[in-house]
Amino acid sequence: MGSEPPQRLVRALGETYGEAAAAEWLARLPALTGRALSAHGVSLERVCAPGGRTALVLLVRRADGTPGVLKIAPPGAVPALEAAALAHWNGWGAVELLAGPGATPPDDALVLERLHHEVSLRSLPEAKALLEAAGTVRRLWVEPPAGHGFETVAERTARQLDAMRAAAERDPALEPLVSAALAAREELVQDSPELFLLHGNFRQSKVLAGERAPWLAVGPEPLTGERAYDLARLVRDRVEDLIASPGGAATARRRVKKLAESLDVDQARLRGWTLFRAVESGTRALTVGRAQDGEMSLEFADWL
Numbered sequence: 001m002g003s004e005p006p007q008r009l010v011r012a013l014g015e016t017y018g019e020a021a022a023a024e025w026l027a028r029l030p031a032l033t034g035r036a037l038s039a040h041g042v043s044l045e046r047v048c049a050p051g052g053r054t055a056l057v058l059l060v061r062r063a064d065g066t067p068g069v070l071k072i073a074p075p076g077a078v079p080a081l082e083a084a085a086l087a088h089w090n091g092w093g094a095v096e097l098l099a100g101p102g103a104t105p106p107d108d109a110l111v112l113e114r115l116h117h118e119v120s121l122r123s124l125p126e127a128k129a130l131l132e133a134a135g136t137v138r139r140l141w142v143e144p145p146a147g148h149g150f151e152t153v154a155e156r157t158a159r160q161l162d163a164m165r166a167a168a169e170r171d172p173a174l175e176p177l178v179s180a181a182l183a184a185r186e187e188l189v190q191d192s193p194e195l196f197l198l199h200g201n202f203r204q205s206k207v208l209a210g211e212r213a214p215w216l217a218v219g220p221e222p223l224t225g226e227r228a229y230d231l232a233r234l235v236r237d238r239v240e241d242l243i244a245s246p247g248g249a250a251t252a253r254r255r256v257k258k259l260a261e262s263l264d265v266d267q268a269r270l271r272g273w274t275l276f277r278a279v280e281s282g283t284r285a286l287t288v289g290r291a292q293d294g295e296m297s298l299e300f301a302d303w304l
Contacts, residue, residue, distance in 0.1 A: 012053035093139025153225030181279035
């Protein structure tokens with residue numbers, strides 16, 4: 001059908017779900033794609049490449065000829081929750097949901113407005129990108145919908161603790177950073193100051209150029225909690241450039257301060273969540289064999 005998944009997606013699914021489970025879902029993907037195209041009345045143009053790491057993204061045409069995007073994700077990605085968050089934002093700061101998942105499996109596809117997938121905030125100079133990112137994420141921080149099914153920051157991060165401890169046990173050199181990250185998280189979850197709907201994986205590459213708005217967020221992994229958690233991944237953006245810079249450590253600390261001040265977020269809490277998320281990401285990358293990514297995230301964490 002001309003909808004073969006990009007290798008970037010294949011690798012990421014193997015890391016996330018295990019090779020066997022990923023292979024099983026990928027084997028069903030042609031049939032899932034055919035059913036989704038038919039169910040939503042769209043025609044396939046081509047695969048969006050290199051695409052993302054969580055779902056197959058297809059450029060499609062709707063029945064009226066307008067362009068769209070068909071996103072097909074494995075059940076583990078919980079596409080229904082992504083759809084719920086997008087529906088709640090209703091295009092404000094985020095890509096517009098045109099059609100959500102079907103009422104019954106296996107139709108877990110989303111139809112989204114088409115953005116300029118090749119143009120993200122990473123195409124801008126760093127200072128401008130951070131400014132636009134701050135303006136975008138601010139729009140997403142709204143009161144969660146009544147009766148929502150989103151997990152909390154405390155619940156999501158609790159699921160990550162065992163893997164972090166196991167990484168430290170395998171490599172005792174990681175123990176000081178892991179212990180610092182776990183201690184920071186323990187203190188932060190004891191007294192969360194606010195409850196907003198969060199993007200969950202917000203960074204520059206998740207903000208694309210659009211037609212009805214200059215920049216719109218995509219690919220949420222929604223949850224509820226404090227804004228500092230949502231900003232923490234953005235702080236670590238372009239980490240490869242920071243690592244290569246002789247002033248990287250100072251720049252990282254200034255970035256925490258600048259983002260906290262510009263978005264009225266507590267600086268100490270932002271630093272704590274940035275530390276936790278950097279260590280969690282770094283240990284996870286090392287576990288699946290992405291040594292360079294893991295080492296960069298952990299070096300960044302050590303600067304904080």
